[in-house]
Amino acid sequence: MSVNQTISLEGYTRQQEHVTSVSRIRMLTLIGTIIAQFALGSVYTWSLFNAGLADKLHVPVDNVAFSFGILSLSLALASSISGKMQERFGVTKVTIAAGLMMGAGLLLTAHASSVAMLYLCAGFLLGFADGTGYLLTLSNCVRWFPERKGMISALSIGAYGLGSLGFKYINLSLLQHAGLNNTFLYWGAIATVMVVIGGLLMTDAPKQAVGSQRQANDFTLAEAIVRPQFWMLALIFLTVCMSGLYVIGVAKDIGEQYAGLTFSIAANAVAIIAMANLGGRLVLGVLSDKMPRIRVVSLALLSSLTGMAILLFTPMNMMNFYVALGCIAFSFGGTITVYPSLVSDFFGLNNLTKNYGAIYLGFGIGSLCGSMVAAMFGSFSATFTVIMGLLALSLLLSLLIKTPVREPQLA
Structure with a gap:
């Protein structure tokens, strides 16, 4: 075998290893995104808690339900700045922070003693955590698969939608067996672990070629x-x-x-x-x-x-x-x-x-x-x-x- 053939084979081997490495990173990022999105979608089970929180705080149900409106607005605001956070800290750190913030929001919600505290914890804090993780992980995953953007969006956002359905049964069971306050604690713990694990599996997508x-x-x-x-x-x-x-x-x-x-x-x-x-x-x-x-x-x-x-x-x-x-x-x-x-x-x-x-x-x-x-x-x-x-x-x-x-x- 000639020297040129040896160099060619070595180059081919390195190229194949690089392709395998990129494929592995892409798949791990996709898996991590699906796990995190499933947990983040759990906020859409909020209506399960309106009646219980209204009884606990001695206020009309409409007052409690308004916290979800605050959550939606906070979610959208956080989504709009998550790109800046990714540039500075990277997708893994921001996603982990979002998971920890989500857990903290639910922990504080369990101990909310007033409507104002409920709006702050379950509205602003929980919504900000959810919005930060949602759009950041979705966009990063789409950028890893430029040739299948539609399918990747469907998988990611589908997981977000399924999260609300899956956690509906989880939270209903917790409400039945653990009570209102403990349900928030367990929900926060489960969601935090899932988002953190998802974040650890992710890698920042490379910038597209400039030209x-x-x-x-x-x-x-x-x-x-x-x-x-x-x-x-x-x-x-x-x-x-x-x-x-x-x-x-x-x-x-x-x-x-x-x-x-x-x-x-x-x-x-x-x-x-x-x-x-x-x-x-x-x-x-x-x-x-x-x-x-x-x-x-x-x-x-x-x-x-x-x-x-x-x-x-x-x-x-x-x-x-x-x-x-x-x-x-x-x-x-x-x-x-x-x-x-x-x-x-x-x-x-x-x-x-x-x-x-x-x-x-x-x-x-x-x-x-x-x-x-x-x-x-x-x-x-x-x-x-x-x-x-x-x-x-x-x-x-x-x-x-x-x-x-x-x-x-x-x-």
């Missing part, structure tokens, strides 16, 4: 926000979150008060929403790797518009009620899944956490807007009409929007 592609489609947050496409995407995201979060949050009341259905039929809406939400995440997430993602969002908007039209213009019976909720939950789950990859299509992967973090503020703002519109107009039908108008505008924007292209720089 002609950088010039064409890689924007910092400062560069992105001066382009109309950023605000078009932000409005679409806010509208979908507004429609989804509002309807999901009051689904049982819509069934009883608007559709005139019995309590048991209206309560079954929770299961319909959970299945449709998960279906949207998986179906539209995988579909987004096979067709332009903005067209997938257009389909999601069309689904939500269909649901709103059913609520407004058809006789309300059990089937129409379930189909309408299913369409809206399918759209919401799918859009949440596709959007990180969509934002990377428009503004690049290198600054995805910051760019998507800014757009993700629409999650918290949309949640508040739905409640504000409902309070302003005082009826379900008027609120549905406003939301339907915004959905129609968003659908039009999704059909007109074009990917931004950086102006070529003169030598």
Whole structure:
């Protein structure tokens, strides 16, 4: 064997070892992300605790339920700055800190003696921990798999959604056997361990190559926000979150008060929403790797518009009620899944956490807007009409929007 052949074989061996190492790191990061996301999704079991906390603090249930609104807003705010934290400390340290903060928030919630303390611990602190870990781990994992962004988003956000379902049974069992305060302690311990383990498995995704592609489609947050496409995407995201979060949050009341259905039929809406939400995440997430993602969002908007039209213009019976909720939950789950990859299509992967973090503020703002519109107009039908108008505008924007292209720089 010649010297050149020996050198060639050594180079090939090193290359193969490098490929194997990168594949292992990517898979460990994906596994860690799924574990952490499952635990972080547990905050959506919050409604299980409203009645017990209201009795403990001797306040109306509505006062306790408001803490989840604070949590949603804090979650969105934390998501918007998690990119900066990753740049400074790395994904592992920030994820571990988020897990410890989540445990601390639940520990303090167990000892909350006033509504103000509840808002601080279960609202602000728990929401900030959840938002920090959620978007950071999701964006980092997507950047590791640029060739399968849609599928990775579906797996990651699907785990987040399944976390609410899995912890529903965990927390119900704990409430039954351990009591309210101890349930918060055990929930915090389980979630903290899972998030910390997930963080230890993760590695920061490498920066994408800088070159002609950088010039064409890689924007910092400062560069992105001066382009109309950023605000078009932000409005679409806010509208979908507004429609989804509002309807999901009051689904049982819509069934009883608007559709005139019995309590048991209206309560079954929770299961319909959970299945449709998960279906949207998986179906539209995988579909987004096979067709332009903005067209997938257009389909999601069309689904939500269909649901709103059913609520407004058809006789309300059990089937129409379930189909309408299913369409809206399918759209919401799918859009949440596709959007990180969509934002990377428009503004690049290198600054995805910051760019998507800014757009993700629409999650918290949309949640508040739905409640504000409902309070302003005082009826379900008027609120549905406003939301339907915004959905129609968003659908039009999704059909007109074009990917931004950086102006070529003169030598």
